[in-house]
Amino acid sequence: MIFLKAYLTKKRKLVDAALHGFLEKEKTKPGVIHKAMRYSVFAGGKRLRPVLCLAGAEVCGGNSARVMPTACALELIHTYSLIHDDLPAMDDDDFRRGRPTSHKVFGEGMAVLAGDALLTFGFELIAGNARIKGVSSESVVRVLEVVAKGIGTLGMVGGQVADMEASGKKHSARELGFIHEHKTGSLITASLVSGAMLVGAAPSQVKALENYGENIGLAFQIVDDVLDIVGDKKLLGKRGSDQDNNKLTFPAVYGLELSKKKAQAAVAKAKKALGVFGERAKVLSALADYMVERQN
Amino acid sequence: MIFLKAYLTKKRKLVDAALHGFLEKEKTKPGVIHKAMRYSVFAGGKRLRPVLCLAGAEVCGGNSARVMPTACALELIHTYSLIHDDLPAMDDDDFRRGRPTSHKVFGEGMAVLAGDALLTFGFELIAGNARIKGVSSESVVRVLEVVAKGIGTLGMVGGQVADMEASGKKHSARELGFIHEHKTGSLITASLVSGAMLVGAAPSQVKALENYGENIGLAFQIVDDVLDIVGDKKLLGKRGSDQDNNKLTFPAVYGLELSKKKAQAAVAKAKKALGVFGERAKVLSALADYMVERQN
Numbered sequence: 292m293i294f295l296k297a298y299l300t301k302k303r304k305l306v307d308a309a310l311h312g313f314l315e316k317e318k319t320k321p322g323v324i325h326k327a328m329r330y331s332v333f334a335g336g337k338r339l340r341p342v343l344c345l346a347g348a349e350v351c352g353g354n355s356a357r358v359m360p361t362a363c364a365l366e367l368i369h370t371y372s373l374i375h376d377d378l379p380a381m382d383d384d385d386f387r388r389g390r391p392t393s394h395k396v397f398g399e400g401m402a403v404l405a406g407d408a409l410l411t412f413g414f415e416l417i418a419g420n421a422r423i424k425g426v427s428s429e430s431v432v433r434v435l436e437v438v439a440k441g442i443g444t445l446g447m448v449g450g451q452v453a454d455m456e457a458s459g460k461k462h463s464a465r466e467l468g469f470i471h472e473h474k475t476g477s478l479i480t481a482s483l484v485s486g487a488m489l490v491g492a493a494p495s496q497v498k499a500l501e502n503y504g505e506n507i508g509l510a511f512q513i514v515d516d517v518l519d520i521v522g523d524k525k526l527l528g529k530r531g532s533d534q535d536n537n538k539l540t541f542p543a544v545y546g547l548e549l550s551k552k553k554a555q556a557a558v559a560k561a562k563k564a565l566g567v568f569g570e571r572a573k574v575l576s577a578l579a580d581y582m583v584e585r586q587n
Numbered sequence: 588m589i590f591l592k593a594y595l596t597k598k599r600k601l602v603d604a605a606l607h608g609f610l611e612k613e614k615t616k617p618g619v620i621h622k623a624m625r626y627s628v629f630a631g632g633k634r635l636r637p638v639l640c641l642a643g644a645e646v647c648g649g650n651s652a653r654v655m656p657t658a659c660a661l662e663l664i665h666t667y668s669l670i671h672d673d674l675p676a677m678d679d680d681d682f683r684r685g686r687p688t689s690h691k692v693f694g695e696g697m698a699v700l701a702g703d704a705l706l707t708f709g710f711e712l713i714a715g716n717a718r719i720k721g722v723s724s725e726s727v728v729r730v731l732e733v734v735a736k737g738i739g740t741l742g743m744v745g746g747q748v749a750d751m752e753a754s755g756k757k758h759s760a761r762e763l764g765f766i767h768e769h770k771t772g773s774l775i776t777a778s779l780v781s782g783a784m785l786v787g788a789a790p791s792q793v794k795a796l797e798n799y800g801e802n803i804g805l806a807f808q809i810v811d812d813v814l815d816i817v818g819d820k821k822l823l824g825k826r827g828s829d830q831d832n833n834k835l836t837f838p839a840v841y842g843l844e845l846s847k848k849k850a851q852a853a854v855a856k857a858k859k860a861l862g863v864f865g866e867r868a869k870v871l872s873a874l875a876d877y878m879v880e881r882q883n
Binding site: 371381398403411418451453469 | 611615616617619620621624667671674676677694695696697699700702703704706707708710711713714715717723724725727728729731732735736738739740741744745747748749751752765
């Protein structure tokens with residue numbers, strides 16, 4: 292796993308530098324919105340979605356530098372979803388990653404707008420990826436559709452809606468599957484597929500990444516739920532709030548032990564899907580293992 | 588103006604039918620979000636932005652049927668901005684067009700998500716416009732950038748931020764110009780330009796439409812402010828709330844009479860910009876006049 296750690300550190304640095312360059316300066320008028328956007332984007336995120344986008348390009352034999360605008364866009368879109376999910380009218384979380392959430396610092400109205408602006412700028416960055424040499428406008432249009440579907444009402448937003456509706460109600464395993472497949476899995480899969488499509492991947496490669504993405508997305512969410520209960524609050528940067536909110540979670544439905552087993556089974560399936568890529572799949576394979584081993 | 592009325596009626600019907608077809612059915616899971624989206628989209632809007640997109644294509648000699656997905660997308664994006672603007676944390680409006688606002692019917696959390704989903708689906712529809720014969724992926728990518736810029740922090744969202752910051756403060760003419768140019772003008776201009784670009788307009792045509800759009804956008808906003816004070820509340824479907832909210836408006840800065848004169852001057856400039864189009868500009872010219880004559 293040492294090579295994975297080095298890989299993640301390297302990619303995160305590249306992504307952070309690119310994000311700094313892409314995002315508007317804080318002094319650009321109106322300053323407060325640009326400040327609010329940067330506050331949440333640079334709040335210590337793992338940059339998992341950008342890394343998946345870059346790795347998705349590389350595993351198909353492409354140059355990941357070509358997909359950097361889209362990789363950054365996926366982080367902005369992820370950040371938008373966190374800001375809106377944390378709002379008092381939704382999950383009502385005051386802290387994330389150890390810092391006060393956007394609405395606590397900038398007020399609710401500005402937090403809504405910061406999320407809106409990050410989502411919008413995300414789409415702008417993806418469209419702008421067409422200006423990079425070797426990237427076709429056709430592939431950019433396809434990626435825009437894949438990402439929009441992945442985060443729309445049949446994807447991420449649909450998962451958040453189902454999550455809100457399930458809170459406080461009787462737990463059902465089927466509902467739980469729907470929520471997490473949509474709320475987390477869709478954007479993770481879209482991230483992998485975007486990187487692949489922009490470097491001209493074959494349909495069989497895209498298919499394999501979809502399969503891999505769905506499974507690591509599932510593992511990721513189960514581990515998130517488990518960490519909310521057993522994790523180190525300091526490492527997580529937040530108190531576990533799922534139980535307080537009576538949230539529909541994997542441990543609530545299956546118990547802790549079976550939840551962990553389900554995460555391991557998903558990781559095994561994800562790694563199997565990487566078969567078509569041969570040796571190139573080393574990073575993604577290690578990333579799948581990391582999904583269940585992470586502590587925050 | 589009779590021909591304009593017939594033109595608007597015809598186009599609105601086409602746009603409404605297309606919107607019905609594009610939007611997910613209410614019964615599609617999770618139903619509540621699709622219900623909330625349709626509730627606000629079919630709330631009696633004037634469909635001004637779609638009409639401008641279609642007319643923008645036609646004035647450049649293009650077939651407006653080809654830009655219908657983008658025309659509808661612009662209405663979805665406009666609707667998203669209204670839902671979020673009406674939220675308690677922003678303008679806190681309980682009624683719009685005579686009906687309770689989204690958050691009054693579906694709750695605040697769902698209203699935030701309905702707006703998010705409309706914005707996202709708007710971008711999906713624009714990307715999907717590339718599948719229509721005769722529309723190039725290159726032009727779709729350019730339109731996506733134009734729209735995203737027009738509604739981002741240097742456009743519509745920036746205007747909303749400045750508007751929130753100006754509420755209750757000392758009025759300044761310069762600030763007022765910034766707010767309205769961004770809050771309303773940017774999306775109106777983007778609508779015209781989008782239609783033109785998708786049918787392969789020449790740069791000089793795009794430039795003329797930008798000039799026209801900025802001026803009718805200004806006229807539109809001044810008249811909005813004026814109607815908030817002198818308009819028929821029944822026709823408007825809302826009570827005038829700008830004065831209650833101590834909003835920075837044109838009448839507040841210039842008084843009613845000078846505001847009306849400024850609107851007329853902007854309309855004259857807009858019509859002048861249409862010179863390059865000759866006879867084809869008949870609709871857009873009449874639309875400019877309509878901007879100052881409208882009662883709601």
